[in-house]
Amino acid sequence: MSSPTTLPLLETPSPADSSPSPVRLEAEPSREAGTSARRMTLVDGLRGFAALAVVLPHAVGLFTFAGAGALSEWMVRLAHFGHRGVEVFFVLSGFVIAFSLRRTHLSPRGIGQFILRRSLRLDPPYWVAIAWFCGFLLLRGVMTGKPAGLPSVPHLLSHLLYLQDLAGYGQLNVAFWTLCIEFQFYLAFAVLLGLAQALSRWSGREAVLPLFFAGLFVLSLAWPTGLLQMRSHETHVIYLPPHVFVFLAGALTWWTLEGRLPRAVWYTLVIGLWALFAWKLDSRVFVAAATSSLLYVAGRSHRLYSWLAARPFQYLGRTSYSIYLVHVPLCLLLLSVKVRVAPPSDLAALAFLGAVYAASIAAAHVLYTWVEAPCLEWTKRLKR
Template identity: 30%
Template sequence: MTRHPSAPGGDTVVLVQVLRGLAAALVLLGHTQEQLRAAALKAGLAEPARLAWPGGFGVDLFFCISGFIMVLTSARLAGQPGAAGEFLVRRAIRLVPLYWLATGLYLLVLALGTRGLPAQPLTALWTSLAFLPYPVDGLRGGMAYPLLSLGWSLNYEVLFYLLFASLLALPMHRLVAGVWALLLALVAAGAWLQPEATAPAFWTRPIVLEFGLGMLLGQAWHAGWRLPGWAALGLGIAALAGLLADPLGLLQAAAGTSTANDARRLLGWGLPAAALLLALTGYERGQRERVARWPLAGLVRLGDWSYALYLFHPFALLALTRLWLSAGEAHRPGLPLLGLLMLAGSVLLAALVHARLDRPLTRLLNRRWRERRPPLAPAAHARHPLT
């Protein structure tokens, strides 16, 4: 059997990596459904049936996972001189290059396509590259989207990284409490002041508390909290049941609209995301040897590809839609086959981007950074597949 590096002493939390892959897959499935609808309408076909699929829930999973991972990977870095700069450089190396490449590619697609560039292309470009909320195409559902619309979630990630780094001089338990205080202050300020400016309105939404939930679970992992199998299974089932029951109506949004990043989303999607993460990490904490032997290699690999899949799947969807429309009515495959091709093409593209761009570029930049600055602590520079 394949043994994953999650045995005692290993760096990877296998089930978190699996959950990352599943989160990216949820987003892909949601966008594939919307792209099939757009393709059908352009071809003059009847609009396909729309499933109430929680594709956006994948982002809430990502936010909880991000909080968890930052606590795990920064445990020995916290409290050291120069920790904030080290942390931010590491996060920039991981986050920025691939996003800038994807944004540049999308700008090229806009320039060559029929849609054309946005009204203020330079402003749209620099705010997107700087992770600053800016309504490139106007507010959609009260949300400001960058050039590559998926980047809205990365704007929240960067906010979290800055808050986290600002308190890295503290021990980890105080850092977690401090970041929670800052997140709560942001949300309280948003509720009280109701800011109309784009950036303050964006940064003060309740969805930011999902990073805090993940941080608490990271602390629980460090403390050795464990869940027996029956408790983990029950918690996971309860989380999924609550998600699909949709008591707050998050799945009832009209096609093509966005889910607001408000308290309803935090309760309806953020809490189930945290519960799933707790179920998986709580179980693995006590059963690392067993989990390490599970046949999860494919799902772990999908987790490795998750960032590339998240950023680049729109290009596969757009390219396949264009090919399908240009084939002519007599030669087009049916929508179900087109959907399968979209899923397969997106995963294949993500694998190629990860292998040929993401991983080599990240290794190169990390090596260059190590050459310029000695490591602060062994754990700060250990390769961690979750980062």
């Protein structure tokens, strides 16, 4: 896929130990009886919607057939916007990482511990998803009588280390590219945050840290504005810089809500994003601006912990990473079944799309229950 999850693919951290801030956020809720802490329900809910959105572009083949009707043509157009669920994940990742590291001193040891926690959180479900996709390749080979096309050992190892694009192998599963970007961001953000903390201590001014990243945000706009572009021979390589502005839009939003970044600076930067969208009509810029604005409005109006709190939204949010990991082979499998057993009609395509969503949610539930949830508990124990 050209652009889908990480997923954000971070867990929404517990806000119970948040430090006071000039803006009285719900970042300091009291603990409720029988629970550890409240969660940012808006963040989880948005993750759920983003996970559902990115499924559609991979299932769009259900709607492409000779004589497709108006419904299928409309679904094909809608699928294009499903790609933008990726930017929602990226903004949320920046927002949550800035929150989760707000009281962390990032020495080289601290950076290593942070990356270790991220690996324990994300790697095991990802490895299972790699095995799941290889199993799909084997099944497809048996069904078609063609070679399975399994990855070589170096190709597989590059995936395990999120280096498949940088190593020139490309993606085994087209959805995996965002995981490479996410991990590049974690490492770069932690290192830069540690540097900004050192500059802040050296200068004696806490405002240096958010302003440092505000400057990086402005520089990162060189990609969406077109001032910097990938060279033609680099178009197959997925790397972080063109996506930095999306992550930082989320991080700067948290720091503004926390009171560390002046609101006037945030307003200037976000208005600049909206102006850039009006100029370029870039849907990535629109999603970055819209998601950041929504998070800011929710924070200012004390709704981060109440909007999208309904159980279905929260369930989808919790399992969004697993949905992202498992949905591609299911899309391909059900598309193959549809071609063989169903007539080329709009209603058949819509029915199979429902089956794709149902199967993806069911498989994600299993992956979340048996792999992802235990990993979450491990990272919590490690942090304690």
